[in-house]
Amino acid sequence: xxxxxxxxxxxxxxxxxxxxxxxxxxxxxxxxxxxxxxxxxxxxxxxxxxxxxxxxxxxxxxxxxxxxxxxxxxxxxxxxxxxxxxxxxxxxxxxxxxxxxxxxxxxxxxxxxxxxxxxxxxxxxxxxxxxxxxxxxxxxxxxxxxxxxxxxxxxxxxxxxxxxxxxxxxxxxxxxxxxxxxxxxxxxxxxxxxxxxxxxxxxxxxxxxxxxxxxxxxxxxxxxxxxxxxxxxxxxxxxxxxxxxxxxxxxxxxxxxxxxxxxxxxxxxxxxxxxxxxxxxxxxxxxxxxxxxxxxxxxxxxxxxxxxxxxxx
Amino acid sequence: xxxxxxxxxxxxxxxxxxxxxxxxxxxxxxxxxxxxxxxxxxxxxxxxxxxxxxxxxxxxxxxxxxxxxxxxxxxxxxxxxxxxxxxxxxxxxxxxxxxxxxxxxxxxxxxxxxxxxxxxxxxxxxxxxxxxxxxxxxxxxxxxxxxxxxxxxxxxxxxxxxxxxxxxxxxxxxxxxxxxxxxxxxxxxxxxxxxxxxxxxxxxxxxxxxxxxxxxxxxxxxxxxxxxxxxxxxxxxxxxxxxxxxxxxxxxxxxxxx
Numbered sequence: 001x002x003x004x005x006x007x008x009x010x011x012x013x014x015x016x017x018x019x020x021x022x023x024x025x026x027x028x029x030x031x032x033x034x035x036x037x038x039x040x041x042x043x044x045x046x047x048x049x050x051x052x053x054x055x056x057x058x059x060x061x062x063x064x065x066x067x068x069x070x071x072x073x074x075x076x077x078x079x080x081x082x083x084x085x086x087x088x089x090x091x092x093x094x095x096x097x098x099x100x101x102x103x104x105x106x107x108x109x110x111x112x113x114x115x116x117x118x119x120x121x122x123x124x125x126x127x128x129x130x131x132x133x134x135x136x137x138x139x140x141x142x143x144x145x146x147x148x149x150x151x152x153x154x155x156x157x158x159x160x161x162x163x164x165x166x167x168x169x170x171x172x173x174x175x176x177x178x179x180x181x182x183x184x185x186x187x188x189x190x191x192x193x194x195x196x197x198x199x200x201x202x203x204x205x206x207x208x209x210x211x212x213x214x215x216x217x218x219x220x221x222x223x224x225x226x227x228x229x230x231x232x233x234x235x236x237x238x239x240x241x242x243x244x245x246x247x248x249x250x251x252x253x254x255x256x257x258x259x260x261x262x263x264x265x266x267x268x269x270x271x272x273x274x275x276x277x278x279x280x281x282x283x284x285x286x287x288x289x290x291x292x293x294x295x296x297x298x299x300x301x302x303x304x305x306x307x308x309x310x311x312x313x
Numbered sequence: 314x315x316x317x318x319x320x321x322x323x324x325x326x327x328x329x330x331x332x333x334x335x336x337x338x339x340x341x342x343x344x345x346x347x348x349x350x351x352x353x354x355x356x357x358x359x360x361x362x363x364x365x366x367x368x369x370x371x372x373x374x375x376x377x378x379x380x381x382x383x384x385x386x387x388x389x390x391x392x393x394x395x396x397x398x399x400x401x402x403x404x405x406x407x408x409x410x411x412x413x414x415x416x417x418x419x420x421x422x423x424x425x426x427x428x429x430x431x432x433x434x435x436x437x438x439x440x441x442x443x444x445x446x447x448x449x450x451x452x453x454x455x456x457x458x459x460x461x462x463x464x465x466x467x468x469x470x471x472x473x474x475x476x477x478x479x480x481x482x483x484x485x486x487x488x489x490x491x492x493x494x495x496x497x498x499x500x501x502x503x504x505x506x507x508x509x510x511x512x513x514x515x516x517x518x519x520x521x522x523x524x525x526x527x528x529x530x531x532x533x534x535x536x537x538x539x540x541x542x543x544x545x546x547x548x549x550x551x552x553x554x555x556x557x558x559x560x561x562x563x564x565x566x567x568x569x570x571x
Binding site: 054061078080083084092107108110162 | 316320321327328331395396398400403405406567
């Protein structure tokens with residue numbers, strides 16, 4: 001059973017005061033997230049990531065479409081007892097202490113009274129905030145608030161966790177801890193759906209990703225599958241003291257080191273480069289395809305979307 | 314009461330009692346009750362009347378200000394600050410949130426009224442040196458003041474569910490002022506004819522009748538309160554609040570959060 005099934009979810013806002021005009025925030029979105037995976041929802045700012053999350057949380061209502069979460073209708077309030085949600089740049093009741101806040105959320109999530117205190121303590125430990133007893137949230141730094149946000153999302157031991165930009169506001173150490181926490185959640189059998197525009201985080205964590213741009217899904221799949229669709233580069237290494245002019249003509253990026261030359265060229269020019277080296281009678285040491293990064297794929301998709309939009313207009 | 318409603322109510326209460334503005338207002342109301350003693354001293358023979366009148370009016374007015382001040386921000390502030398996101402992403406229905414907020418605010422006002430009433434009774438004891446049986450009528454006046462708060466809390470929540478805090482405050486306070494002259498508006502409606510009569514009658518019955526809930530003056534004169542009035546006012550306040558809360562719930566159920 002998939003953890004999330006999004007079935008044609010669409011959101012169009014009516015903007016303008018006198019003459020209302022439609023503004024598409026999310027085009028019909030179909031997406032399935034499998035149980036137990038870490039799924040990255042990627043896109044630049046304003047792409048529709050937060051809109052999708054708000055729709056799934058029932059904070060805004062769709063123009064069309066529906067969804068199923070953990071096999072149940074998404075509008076079923078009880079299904080929310082099994083999900084956790086960290087909003088983007090979360091705000092909390094700043095008159096409360098971390099313990100009071102988490103206790104309140106535990107109450108609302110239906111955590112039994114006798115378990116609450118232990119659950120609050122262990123969750124604060126988990127997000128590396130053990131010594132905040134009695135301190136009101138108004139005195140917390142941005143990074144600490146982000147940790148509290150993560151704590152409230154996992155406090156009630158949900159099966160599915162939604163994180164909207166979870167690394168935002170965290171220092172490198174904090175980001176590392178959140179990445180470890182997500183891995184831990186996966187090991188516990190939970191599904192993690194997180195939105196981000198930091199591609200290195202997605203690349204390090206995700207089993208699968210989806211790319212959204214201007215409210216439209218541009219690609220979805222495992223990172224290796226997605227990146228393999230983009231023509232990459234290859235690295236050629238051979239023995240020699242000078243770069244042949246034919247190789248230079250191919251636009252190669254060459255590095256000389258002792259009697260070894262290393263050149264990086266487009267995959268499409270690979271055969272031409274080998275022929276050129278043969279003609280020069282040089283000894284080819286290696287030919288290595290360079291892995292296309294998620295960033296390359298992402299930028300390629302965005303460029304393609306811009307070109308398509310440019311042509312249609 | 315539904316557990317989630319109780320938890321939201323208790324958090325609303327906690328939020329309100331940690332607001333410094335609340336203490337300033339209560340302190341001011343208690344000070345005004347104390348000031349009634351001095352006003353009473355220059356009002357020969359009618360000290361007690363002045364103390365009851367001024368004291369209960371202060372309780373009512375400051376309670377209304379607190380109800381509006383806190384009530385208008387209850388929903389809009391949560392939307393603005395996005396604290397609502399982490400509440401509604403839990404198994405909390407939107408109507409439970411509104412009802413919980415209402416009980417939390419009403420609870421805050423009942424507790425405030427209790428402390429402000431201590432100030433009034435203290436001032437009364439100071440000028441009369443003892444309590445008499447007729448002073449028990451003050452409890453009825455306080456009960457009616459709480460009914461006023463129940464109506465104004467529900468109205469503040471209603472306005473807060475679709476408007477900005479500033480506009481909500483203007484709407485709620487305007488309704489309080491107009492509602493204080495509801496009997497006059499009904500009298501005016503009875504004197505008019507045709508379309509104006511329909512309009513005035515409609516408006517007179519639509520606005521909350523705060524004038525029926527204000528018995529401070531008759532209590533100050535130790536006039537008894539008919540039990541029928543207590544029953545009618547109780548039912549009226551509960552019905553009016555239920556209608557306003559239903560409106561707030563309906564609006565909030567369909568509202569897209571920013």
